[in-house]
Amino acid sequence: MIDQVVVTQTGLDLPTESIHVLHVGKMRMKLCKGKATITKEYYSSSMQLCGVRGGGNAAAQAVFWQPKQGLSFVLAFESERERNAAIMLARRFAFDCNVLIT
DSSP states (O other), X not given: OEEEEEEEEESSSOOSSSEEEEEEOSSEEEEEETTXXXXXXXXXXXXXXXXXXXXXXXXXXXXXXEXXXXXXXXXXXXXXXXXXXXXXXXXXXXXXXXXXXX
């Protein structure tokens, strides 16, 4: 599954509010900007992936992703449905790899 997302917050020195591509695969998740890969991480028990809570309508479309300690992103999807699908797929694929994502 590939979705276009907007990075709204990051722990890296990246320009936010620009369109990126999030790939939720069977073995790993990958975040790209054009042809450049920002991060590519295999599912692990240290990975966190959850919906963002907070004020405003945009919170329902955002996800917090921490692929590993010290690296985190807040990604905004076009719709709440796309966000939920990405979370459910990632958790399912991680479960197939015997990993539980919190």
